[in-house]
Amino acid sequence: MTLFVCFLYKLSIILFVISIMLNKVELKFGDDSITDKLKALISKLPSSSGVYLMKNKEGKIIYVGKAVSLKNRVRQYFQSQTNMQAKVRAMVSHIDEFEYIVTDSEMEALILENNLIKEYKPPYNILLRDDKTYPYIKITISEDYPRVIKTRRIEKDGAKYFGPYSNAFIVNDIIEIIHSTFPIRNCKRNIQKSIEKKERACLNYYIKTCLAPCLGTVDKDEYMEMIYEIIEFLESKNDRLVETLKDKMYQASMKQDYEKAMIYRDKIQGIKEMLEKQKIVSTSNTTDKDFLAIEKNEEMSCIFMFFVRGGKVVGTENFIFDKDNNGEKDDIMQSFLKQYYINTGYIPKEIYINQQFEDMELLSKVLTNKKEQNVTIKVPQKGDKKDMIDLVCQNAQETIKRREAVKKSEQQKTKDISYELKVLLDIDKDIHKIESYDISNIQGVDSVGGQVVFIDGKKSPKLYRRYKIKTVQGANDYASMEEILSRRIKHEDLPDLILLDGGKGQVNVVRRLFERENINIPVFGMYKDDNHKTMGLCSDKELFELKKHTKLYTFIASIQEEVHRFAIDYHKSLRDKKVSYSQLDNIKGIGNKRKMSLLKHFDNIEQIKKATLEELLQVGSMDKKSATAVYDYFKKN
Incomplete structure (x- = not known):
């Protein structure tokens, strides 16, 4: 008995020491790397299950995780990095603080973790970026006269669902075969109300693709028999359907209705082809x-x-x-x-x-x-x-x-284009990053600039930038281009090559700017023919016409098209916004067309306010009544 008591005493001491060690886990991988704020947060962690949210200095959530014990799991990130993956080390280096949510169970934590990942899309979580929903075939069994439809949502509505199908075209084919074989309805009518109101049947009834239960003359048992046959077909019990179609084909042939017999033959062939595409896994176990x-x-x-x-x-x-x-x-x-x-x-x-x-x-x-x-x-x-x-x-x-083969092919293609561009334009260094610029305005109104970026031959939309022209009045593309480039070169990560949507004039202006600012970046223009199609590249002194249908031409044309689209889209968004939220909306008789005409003519609301009645009448879409309405409105207000 004494020995047993001694054993329990020693065991309690060992457990006590272990508990102290667990609660005093050394926070290292560099004491300087853990801030006092993090140490304070770690010391307050509970031992319960829950979800933790790691944040960077900007307060952005960079990682979401779940834990059986928040204290033990979160502490692990701030211990030795010896066996830590590179990605985890990178994530930890960006942690400025964290939050946590206590849950009642690990199961609850898992569900909450998933919801938070879906909500915040943290960069250090492995994300399922493909949000597609797959199509299903739905039979609305709960309705008096069920329908067979395609859906991408499964609901607890008593319906039968078949799928998912990765190919929506197959779903469409199956539904088409079903509707052409079985005369069931595909409308959304309330059948009972249609019967009570004695509504007419739709076209499907007259072309014999629907029995028209909306007329109240269809036996429900007979209709449901067709639905059960469709269910058998979709549950892969296909022999009966094929045999039914064969009987109909033979009957049509006996009546010398060969056109209808051919239709049935094609349906049978379509079903067989569809079934041949499906690999047989099991004929005994049909569990999904x-x-x-x-x-x-x-x-x-x-x-x-x-x-x-x-x-x-x-x-x-x-x-x-x-x-x-x-x-x-x-x-x-x-x-x-x-x-x-x-x-x-x-x-x-x-x-x-x-x-x-x-x-x-x-x-x-x-x-x-x-x-x-x-x-x-x-x-x-x-x-x-x-x-x-x-x-x-x-x-x-x-x-x-x-994927690797395609990637290598694309890399080689990019490498070839980059080398060809380098030789053509006599550029010394390799070309990895290309920036392209364009100006967009209508008669100088709302002049804006667009910047698109291509890295190793691929678009990088995250690096695209928009510029509002601040110092240039009216339509002056040269001065506008100079302004946006002067703003761009004040920032880091400059490109290896700049391509302007324009000719020698734009290139000359930007090159002089770069000489004054000691910027050594090659600048060339992308010029077009009379049909506004890409023709080639140019410096401020010479033209480099490109052969059409070559890889280099296709690449340059894609850059020019992209920067033009981006600049125009920005200009349109500003213009639409300006038109949508104008004081002119308050004036009777001034619609969108007249608003647009006034803003184009006078540039801004302030100029319209100052305009005389005669000046307002000079705007093409304005008559005396509308011009007087505008003039009187601003005089009173």
Whole structure:
């Protein structure tokens, strides 16, 4: 007994020491790197489950995570970085503060984490950027006379849903076959009201593609029999439908109605072709399943999916995660499954994957609660399901190979264009970053500038900039171009080449500006022919005409088109805004057309206020009555 008491005493001391060690975790990887603010926040962390939100100095949420114990999980980020991934180290270096939300359970934390990631889209979370929703075939069973329609939303409305289908064209084909084979309705009419009001049937009744239950003459049992046949067809019990169509084809042939017989023949062929596209997975187990596999290399990751419905693969899909989101396989799979299935309308009963992850059991419970049926997530080890996962893995690998081949091809194309441009324009250094500028205005009104950026041959919309012309009055493209470039060169990260949408005059103005400011960036113009089509490049002294249908010409033309579009869109947005929110709206008889004419003529509201009656009458769209209305309004106000 004494020995047992001694043992318990020693054990309590050991546990006490361990608890002290756990509560005094050394916060290092450089004491200077952890601010007093972070230390204070860490010291107050609770041990309960919850979600934490990491923020940078601007207060922007850069990462959202969940934890069984907030104290233990968050502290891990500020301990040794020895085994920490590079991406996590980068994220930690930007943390200025964090917030946390306590939850009642880990399951609640997982759901909240997913919702916050969807809301804030933090840059250091692995994001499912593809927000597409897949089409389903819906049979409105709860209606007296059900319809068969395409939908992208699953609701708890008593309807039967079939899908998802990765190809919307296949869905359209199936629905077309159903409607052309079965004379069911496709309208949104309230059948009972139509019967009571004795409304006329629509055209579909007269062309014999609908029995017109709205007339009140259709036997409901007969109609529902067709619906059950359609359900059998969609549940892959297709033999009966094909046999029905064959009977109709033979009957039409016997009556020598060969045109109708050919229609039935084409429908049968269409169904067979559609079925041939679907890989048979199982004829005994028709439970809905999804198979997902992840493969990766240093540059990218790919998750490939097979959708299995009624024992057949009805669709496939792939998702690519680039270098910025290319973490460990288990992290990517876990983040993907959370975002994809918690946010989707339909969840299959069985999900098979090739990569285990930490929250598999927890996510399975969350999905079970959402579906209100048991949902399993498993990594198959043998048998048919393992063979299927291997096939999905192979498809993921092939997708990565194709992407790499396309990427290398594009890189080589960009390299060739860059070299050709460098030689043509006699530029010493390599060209990686190109900026292009254009001016847009209408008779000098609302003059603006647009800047577009191409890096290694690709658009970089995040670097696009808009400029309001501040110092130039009226239509003066040369002075306007000089203004926006003088503003641009005051900032960092200057380009390797500048292309102006214009000719020698614009180039000359900008080159003189750069000489005064000691800026050494090559500047060339992109000039057009009489039909406003790209013709070539020019310096302030010579022209470089480009051969059409070459890669270089196509690239330069795409830059010129993009900068022109961007500048015009900005000008239009300002003009529309100016027209929409004008004092002229308060004047009777002044609509959008007259507003536009007045603003073009006088440039701004202040000039209109000062105008005499005679000056107002000089505007093309103004008559004496409208001009007097404008003149009197501003005199009174």
